[in-house]
Amino acid sequence: MSIARPRPLLIAGKYAALLGYLTFALFPLYWLLKIAITPDQLIFTEGTQLWPSSLTFDNFRTVLFQTDFLAYFGNSLYVSLGTAAATTLIAAGAGYAFSRFDFGGKKIIIAVMLITQMFPLLMIIAPIYKIVASFGMLNSLTSLIVVYTAFNIPFATFLMQSFFDGIPKDLEEAAMMDGCSRFQALRKVIFPLTLPGLGATLGFVFTAAWSELLFALMLISKNEAMTFPMGLLTFVSKFSVDWGQMMAAGVLALIPSCLFFIFIQRYLVQGLTSGAVKG
Amino acid sequence: MARIELRNVVKRYGAVEVLRDINLDVEDGEFIVLVGPSGCGKSTLLRMIAGLEPITAGDFMIDDIRMNDVRPRDRDIAMVFQSYALYPHMDVARNMGFSMEIRKDPATERASRVKQAADTLGLTALTERLPKALSGGQRQRVAMGRAIIRDPRAFLFDEPLSNLDAALRVEMRLEIARLHQKLGATMIYVTHDQVEALTLADRIVVLNGGDIQQVGSPLDLYERPANKFVAQFIGSPTMNLVPIKGRPEGVTLADGALLKLPHLPDSPDAIELGIRPEHIEVTDQGDLSGIADVVEHLGSDTNIYLNVEKLGPLMVRKHGNIPIRPGERVGLRIQPENVHLFAPDGSALRRASPNMAA
Numbered sequence: 001m002s003i004a005r006p007r008p009l010l011i012a013g014k015y016a017a018l019l020g021y022l023t024f025a026l027f028p029l030y031w032l033l034k035i036a037i038t039p040d041q042l043i044f045t046e047g048t049q050l051w052p053s054s055l056t057f058d059n060f061r062t063v064l065f066q067t068d069f070l071a072y073f074g075n076s077l078y079v080s081l082g083t084a085a086a087t088t089l090i091a092a093g094a095g096y097a098f099s100r101f102d103f104g105g106k107k108i109i110i111a112v113m114l115i116t117q118m119f120p121l122l123m124i125i126a127p128i129y130k131i132v133a134s135f136g137m138l139n140s141l142t143s144l145i146v147v148y149t150a151f152n153i154p155f156a157t158f159l160m161q162s163f164f165d166g167i168p169k170d171l172e173e174a175a176m177m178d179g180c181s182r183f184q185a186l187r188k189v190i191f192p193l194t195l196p197g198l199g200a201t202l203g204f205v206f207t208a209a210w211s212e213l214l215f216a217l218m219l220i221s222k223n224e225a226m227t228f229p230m231g232l233l234t235f236v237s238k239f240s241v242d243w244g245q246m247m248a249a250g251v252l253a254l255i256p257s258c259l260f261f262i263f264i265q266r267y268l269v270q271g272l273t274s275g276a277v278k279g
Numbered sequence: 280m281a282r283i284e285l286r287n288v289v290k291r292y293g294a295v296e297v298l299r300d301i302n303l304d305v306e307d308g309e310f311i312v313l314v315g316p317s318g319c320g321k322s323t324l325l326r327m328i329a330g331l332e333p334i335t336a337g338d339f340m341i342d343d344i345r346m347n348d349v350r351p352r353d354r355d356i357a358m359v360f361q362s363y364a365l366y367p368h369m370d371v372a373r374n375m376g377f378s379m380e381i382r383k384d385p386a387t388e389r390a391s392r393v394k395q396a397a398d399t400l401g402l403t404a405l406t407e408r409l410p411k412a413l414s415g416g417q418r419q420r421v422a423m424g425r426a427i428i429r430d431p432r433a434f435l436f437d438e439p440l441s442n443l444d445a446a447l448r449v450e451m452r453l454e455i456a457r458l459h460q461k462l463g464a465t466m467i468y469v470t471h472d473q474v475e476a477l478t479l480a481d482r483i484v485v486l487n488g489g490d491i492q493q494v495g496s497p498l499d500l501y502e503r504p505a506n507k508f509v510a511q512f513i514g515s516p517t518m519n520l521v522p523i524k525g526r527p528e529g530v531t532l533a534d535g536a537l538l539k540l541p542h543l544p545d546s547p548d549a550i551e552l553g554i555r556p557e558h559i560e561v562t563d564q565g566d567l568s569g570i571a572d573v574v575e576h577l578g579s580d581t582n583i584y585l586n587v588e589k590l591g592p593l594m595v596r597k598h599g600n601i602p603i604r605p606g607e608r609v610g611l612r613i614q615p616e617n618v619h620l621f622a623p624d625g626s627a628l629r630r631a632s633p634n635m636a637a
């Protein structure tokens with residue numbers, strides 16, 4: 001007869017586990033920040049010390065004002081936002097169709113989309129280069145958006161489809177009985193309920209595009225069209241790596257991702273459809 | 280207000296024929312209840328009337344205008360879904376007023392209609408809540424409110440009460456009956472529940488395996504089932520079936536006893552006799568006797584499950600509390616005026632006079 005009595009040991013254990021996980025996950029980020037604010041001359045001498053003996057913001061200053069970092073940053077933002085918007089739009093449409101309609105070739109399309117996800121990107125990088133080059137689109141950010149969008153669509157579509165699947169069909173039908181056209185039902189009932197799905201997809205695609213390096217290296221060679229991950233590589237010179245500046249740039253690069261997730265997190269809350277049906 | 284007509288309506292999913300040759304006239308203001316076992320096509324039929332499911336063949340007409348290909352929004356029919364299908368992101372008032380919002384009715388009129396409907400359904404205090412903050416019964420009432428606010432030509436209900444507990448179901452059943460009296464609108468109602476069907480319906484449509492088995496008033500179906508399926512489906516507890524041999528002026532039971540049936544025409548080809556549990560009397564001067572197996576005391580009634588030699592199990596329901604214990608021998612009399620006879624194909628042999636049973 002021991003029910004619902006709080007067990008201090010169990011609770012402590014739970015928090016210890018949580019803490020352990022958080023430390024493990026966040027430690028690299030902490031190290032990133034730590035090195036970014038360590039003066040250059042201390043980086044190697046104080047190697048593994050948890051907190052440097054003196055702090056500096058020189059690295060940030062240098063990165064912001066003496067390198068092309070801001071330009072890379074802008075390029076990345078443009079590419080990532082463009083990719084996220086284009087992918088989510090297409091994936092939402094495709095996901096809705098997969099979820100709600102039965103049409104000829106549906107199974108085949110799904111199979112083909114799965115197959116595109118099976119190959120390592122390295123294998124198709126050469127053909128993609130040839131294609132982009134033949135369109136004369138090398139060194140253009142648009143080509144990156146197109147390629148990223150193409151590669152993100154399958155997964156994003158499956159993600160959106162699962163969100164649409166989670167919305168009872170009854171809701172749409174009820175809306176149609178209430179006088180909506182299919183499009184009105186989509187806009188007034190389905191769309192507001194899909195916001196978490198749209199948020200998750202936007203976030204996922206944005207992050208993927210933000211940190212993509214392989215295609216960017218292949219398709220972009222001019223400095224003014226470089227994205228931020230490529231920019232990071234410029235801190236690696238033949239003879240040395242400028243760790244401090246590289247980490248400072250890395251910290252700055254986290255900012256848009258964080259802002260983006262803070263912005264969409266309120267749409268990520270689960271249970272938006274609760275109450276639609278008898279639960 | 281609407282007269283709904285189905286003429287030779289067929290529904291197929293690919294090669295699967297779900298509904299065959301459905302013919303039904305629903306009068307203006309009539310309350311029709313569709314019943315039948317699970318998977319017999321009740322929901323499909325309702326959804327075809329709503330316009331949510333295409334009609335494969337046949338004609339569907341409202342007030343003599345063919346509506347087969349008219350979109351749901353243009354049919355002016357309201358539907359209450361089994362799942363309620365409330366819009367989770369809208370509060371109760373907006374849920375109920377949604378159809379008027381779509382029709383772009385003036386906001387003041389919408390507000391007053393919502394208020395009126397909320398008052399009728401006892402939802403006044405809840406109009407600002409989201410569906411997730413409502414109980415099952417309250418959600419059900421919001422779903423009803425959403426339907427009545429539009430003043431549609433007809434209402435469709437797909438098992439609207441099946442998610443509610445027994446007490447609430449009785450309450451909402453009365454609510455629906457009141458609503459029908461008040462609005463006088465045509466209503467088509469799908470249910471599994473016998474009591475709902477028998478109490479609400481002007482006429483009941485019994486479906487089985489994609490065919491209409493019988494259409495008639497609740498009393499019709501109870502007293503004059505067209506076949507064995509309807510006989511066993513309508514009425515609770517289920518009708519007893521006993522194998523017999525037909526002969527002039529009556530039938531012989533398996534134990535050799537002769538049962539005279541002056542009310543029924545001679546039916547030499549009858550092979551089964553149906554008798555409802557409430558139409559078997561417990562008496563010492565009966566034509567049969569059996570051993571009580573299980574006795575259920577329900578207070579108002581007593582259910583006695585008996586084993587009769589050579590005939591098999593029988594169930595008897597008696598009004599009041601009958602002091603019988605399991606294992607006792609009980610004398611029985613089958614009320615001849617309430618006997619149903621069935622031919623080998625399951626169809627009922629018609630009574631000579633239509634107004635028998637008690």
Ligand SMILES: Nc1ncnc2c1ncn2[C@@H]1O[C@H](COP(=O)(O)OP(=O)(O)OP(=O)(O)O)[C@@H](O)[C@H]1O
Binds near residue numbers: 317318319321322
């Ligand atoms: N999309 C579909 N494709 C093929 N068959 C279907 C489809 N939808 C329904 N059916 C079949 O149609 C038949 C009737 O279904 P329906 O939902 O109308 O049954 P129901 O009488 O409402 O049953 P219940 O009482 O369980 O709700 C079922 O046998 C079902 O398997």
Ligand SMILES: [Mg+2]
Binds near residue numbers: 321322323
């Ligand atoms: Mg159904």
